[in-house]
Amino acid sequence: MPKFFNPESINPPFNPYTHGVLIEPNAELLYLAGQAGSNPQGEIVPDFEGQVRQTYANIEAILNEVGMGLNNIIKATTFLTDRKNLQPMREIRKEILGNHKPAHTLLLVSGLAYEEFMIEVECVAART
Numbered sequence: 001m002p003k004f005f006n007p008e009s010i011n012p013p014f015n016p017y018t019h020g021v022l023i024e025p026n027a028e029l030l031y032l033a034g035q036a037g038s039n040p041q042g043e044i045v046p047d048f049e050g051q052v053r054q055t056y057a058n059i060e061a062i063l064n065e066v067g068m069g070l071n072n073i074i075k076a077t078t079f080l081t082d083r084k085n086l087q088p089m090r091e092i093r094k095e096i097l098g099n100h101k102p103a104h105t106l107l108l109v110s111g112l113a114y115e116e117f118m119i120e121v122e123c124v125a126a127r128t
Helices: 048-065 083-097
Strands: 003-005 020-022 028-036 073-080 103-108 119-127
Touching: 028 048, 048 083, 048 119, 073 083
Parallel strands: 073 103
Antiparallel strands: 003 020, 028 119, 073 119
């Protein structure tokens, strides 16, 4: 099992994430390409909440394909195109991930691969 760390010698995380994750030797790692809010038919979901939910549904589908789940995520990077979506994204992510708090980096960017994308999330998952 990965070990999640928030050292007392630094500030606690500002949001639901963990500062560091230690992976045991011989763990399997899965690197996920950035996922965005497009459904299996290739249609881009028009609203932000829908894009966040579809993004995590896509992530979960990839994880499930190899016998993993959302709790296997050890590191995520989220790219947002609009600062106003920070709090809604955090609330939806917390609803989806529950008490699971992988290491996480959040970036605000001027755009993503398609102009309609408002969020993209890339992840690393581990299984021991």
